[in-house]
Amino acid sequence: MSEQNTNLSEYIPDVPEHAGFKKVVLELGVANHPGVMSHICGLFARRAFNVEGILCMPVGSGETSRIWLLIFEDERLEKMIRQVEKLEDVLYVKQHDGEHPVFGRLDEFFK
Amino acid sequence: MQMTGADLIVKLLERQGISTIAGVPGGAALPMYDALSKSEQIHHVLCRHEQGAGFIAQGMARVSGRPEVCLASSGPGATNLITAIADAKLDSIPIIALTGQVPLSMIGTDAFQEVDTYGLTIPITKHNFLVRSAKELLTAIPAAFRIAMSDRPGPVLVDVPKDVQNQMVSFEEYPDVVVPDAAPSFDIGAIEEIAKMIEAAERPVLYLGGGVIHSGASQLAVTLAEQASLPTTMTLMALGAMPMDHPLSIGMLGMHGARYTNYVLEEADLLICVGARFDDRAIGKTAEFCPNAKIIHIDIDRSELHKVKTAHVAIAGDVGQVLSELLPRVKPQLRKRWLSHVESLKGRFPLAMPGVDNPRSPYGLIHAVANCLDDSAIITSDVGQHQMWVAQAYPFRRARQWLNSGGLGTMGFGFPAAIGAALAEPERTVVCFSGDGSLKMNIQEMATAAQENANVKIVLFNNQSLGLVHQQQNLFYGKRIMASRYERPTDFLKIAEGFGMRAVDLDPAPNPRAVLAEALNTPGPCLIHATIDPNEFVYPMVPPGAANSEMIG
Numbered sequence: 276m277s278e279q280n281t282n283l284s285e286y287i288p289d290v291p292e293h294a295g296f297k298k299v300v301l302e303l304g305v306a307n308h309p310g311v312m313s314h315i316c317g318l319f320a321r322r323a324f325n326v327e328g329i330l331c332m333p334v335g336s337g338e339t340s341r342i343w344l345l346i347f348e349d350e351r352l353e354k355m356i357r358q359v360e361k362l363e364d365v366l367y368v369k370q371h372d373g374e375h376p377v378f379g380r381l382d383e384f385f386k
Numbered sequence: 387m388q389m390t391g392a393d394l395i396v397k398l399l400e401r402q403g404i405s406t407i408a409g410v411p412g413g414a415a416l417p418m419y420d421a422l423s424k425s426e427q428i429h430h431v432l433c434r435h436e437q438g439a440g441f442i443a444q445g446m447a448r449v450s451g452r453p454e455v456c457l458a459s460s461g462p463g464a465t466n467l468i469t470a471i472a473d474a475k476l477d478s479i480p481i482i483a484l485t486g487q488v489p490l491s492m493i494g495t496d497a498f499q500e501v502d503t504y505g506l507t508i509p510i511t512k513h514n515f516l517v518r519s520a521k522e523l524l525t526a527i528p529a530a531f532r533i534a535m536s537d538r539p540g541p542v543l544v545d546v547p548k549d550v551q552n553q554m555v556s557f558e559e560y561p562d563v564v565v566p567d568a569a570p571s572f573d574i575g576a577i578e579e580i581a582k583m584i585e586a587a588e589r590p591v592l593y594l595g596g597g598v599i600h601s602g603a604s605q606l607a608v609t610l611a612e613q614a615s616l617p618t619t620m621t622l623m624a625l626g627a628m629p630m631d632h633p634l635s636i637g638m639l640g641m642h643g644a645r646y647t648n649y650v651l652e653e654a655d656l657l658i659c660v661g662a663r664f665d666d667r668a669i670g671k672t673a674e675f676c677p678n679a680k681i682i683h684i685d686i687d688r689s690e691l692h693k694v695k696t697a698h699v700a701i702a703g704d705v706g707q708v709l710s711e712l713l714p715r716v717k718p719q720l721r722k723r724w725l726s727h728v729e730s731l732k733g734r735f736p737l738a739m740p741g742v743d744n745p746r747s748p749y750g751l752i753h754a755v756a757n758c759l760d761d762s763a764i765i766t767s768d769v770g771q772h773q774m775w776v777a778q779a780y781p782f783r784r785a786r787q788w789l790n791s792g793g794l795g796t797m798g799f800g801f802p803a804a805i806g807a808a809l810a811e812p813e814r815t816v817v818c819f820s821g822d823g824s825l826k827m828n829i830q831e832m833a834t835a836a837q838e839n840a841n842v843k844i845v846l847f848n849n850q851s852l853g854l855v856h857q858q859q860n861l862f863y864g865k866r867i868m869a870s871r872y873e874r875p876t877d878f879l880k881i882a883e884g885f886g887m888r889a890v891d892l893d894p895a896p897n898p899r900a901v902l903a904e905a906l907n908t909p910g911p912c913l914i915h916a917t918i919d920p921n922e923f924v925y926p927m928v929p930p931g932a933a934n935s936e937m938i939g
């Protein structure tokens with residue numbers, strides 16, 4: 276058989292550049308137990324989707340927690356959100372723009 | 387009521403209707419094994435390797451469509467299960483993996499046989515649990531079943547520390563037996579739009595995936611195809627959804643699909659994807675797949691929609707429910723022009739099956755096996771050339787007739803999965819087409835098959851090589867054969883006999899068809915050995931990374 280098909284390089288997609296460095300804030304309601312954080316962070320890490328900031332605290336009686344994620348918008352964001360929504364421990368995902376105040380006053384702790 | 391965590395686990399499994407569990411015991415699982423010794427309902431199948439147990443559970447689940455259970459100890463027991471769990475994830479198979487764990491107080495201390503089973507299995511399960519008290523079992527076990535079988539099915543792991551298994555728990559009542567969650571509701575407007583698109587299309591193609599099998603929607607899919615005259619292609623996972631000999635079937639698409647199948651797709655102006663996910667082995671180079679087609683995508687998993695190909699209309703819903711709504715809205719059509727064009731492509735570029743009349747050649751052996759069986763038989767395969775030949779040539783005619791490791795492509799899947807199938811449906815004959823490389827990966831389960839007297843026949847394609855690798859090195863790596871030929875032959879007949887399994891050899895038989903028929907029709911496990919020429923290649927083949935239209939051979 277021929278060797279003409281030397282174009283073997285399987286298609287390797289580029290990791291998208293941070294499109295315009297626009298930031299997005301995601302708000303996640305999650306079940307509060309050890310392990311939830313690994314489930315969520317694993318999804319982002321596997322797809323080389325950098326999480327710039329992360330905040331997590333229990334809400335109310337402590338049955339659930341809220342996680343805030345600061346990320347750069349890229350074209351995969353919507354697909355990413357759908358993967359996150361699929362996690363059993365994720366109750367809801369809301370998308371806010373990057374100006375959301377939740378990360379606002381944290382700067383002083385990162386000086 | 388008061389009982390130990392381990393007894394509670396067994397009771398909850400019984401209440402979910404579990405009657406067979408495959409596993410291997412070990413220290414951290416002993417309380418569960420002790421509880422199992424008291425069960426009259428559950429038959430425990432002692433496997434020879436935990437991966438075998440995982441695939442036996444898969445085999446049972448793939449034929450029944452319901453969750454089945456495998457059981458292993460902590461540490462190496464759990465890590466040995468991992469391949470089978472990952473395989474279930476990629477093919478959406480509902481299994482529950484129960485693992486023992488070191489006692490809670492010792493977690494994180496590098497205790498004997500401690501591994502972070504929970505952490506290891508996060509990315510390969512649909513969901514997983516590390517149970518921290520016996521009381522939690524009351525919710526975790528039912529939840530495991532519910533999650534495994536709801537929406538898109540998948541594997542769930544429940545890791546139970548030994549002290550939790552031994553802990554006493556009191557409760558008023560058993561939790562309810564769980565059933566699958568209701569499927570997501572969908573918009574009827576979108577259904578109407580799909581019906582219009584099908585009506586308006588001139589060259590539509592129906593593309594069925596494993597979701598059609600999971601949803602039990604094969605009949606509906608066939609009816610849709612017939613009503614709207616849709617040529618229908620199936621993925622590796624969907625084979626059997628439409629009978630291979632149905633006039634509208636255009637066979638399997640993708641890397642080893644027939645030329646005409648990929649050509650028909652190339653010309654399509656509408657692609658109706660039902661329960662499939664545009665896997666790269668099926669669609670080749672994404673940008674060049676169905677370049678002229680509008681795309682309709684129906685899948686229960688919302689995250690699959692627009693993932694690889696952006697759909698013009700996408701519906702997240704159970705494909706059976708969606709098709710039921712769609713059918714009354716789709717106008718019957720004959721589409722004579724398109725169907726006769728498809729027919730002419732099929733005539734000009736059919737699947738070539740050289741040697742189909744010779745039972746000592748790959749296609750011939752597959753047909754000879756099929757001729758000895760009826761549609762009630764279950765067919766599994768391992769991974770390699772033999773798998774692709776079977777996928778191309780076996781006359782599959784019903785859903786759940788074909789069990790295959792599609793997504794992970796795991797060598798070693800076929801035989802234990804076949805044992806699981808035979809345990810779940812003992813009245814059927816189960817045939818595992820295997821390769822000499824794949825069979826060795828779970829060959830120890832011959833002992834399990836013999837012990838269970840499972841009605842499993844291995845049809846071994848022995849080319850003394852890792853054939854598919856050998857083929858790729860020949861075609862794409864300048865014939866530099868590296869690590870794909872076995873230099874020493876293996877005496878599989880002796881091995882089978884050593885494990886207590888009958889073995890027959892087609893090679894010296896003057897009439898291999900007669901030997902085959904006798905072996906396939908005699909109940910109980912049997913190895914059927916056949917030598918296959920290592921220079922037989924599977925064609926056509928789309929080179930990895932190329933477009934489906936660029937197939938060779």
Ligand SMILES: Cc1ncc(C[n+]2csc(CCOP(=O)(O)OP(=O)(O)O)c2C)c(N)n1
Nearest residue numbers: 770771772795797821822823824852853854
């Ligand atoms: C567990 C595992 N390891 C490696 C591979 C890569 N692989 C794919 S096919 C193949 C060769 C299979 O050989 P055999 O079972 O003899 O089948 P044949 O192709 O010869 O019919 C290999 C090594 C795999 N799919 N699974």
Ligand SMILES: [Mg+2]
Nearest residue numbers: 821822851853
């Ligand atoms: Mg081989």
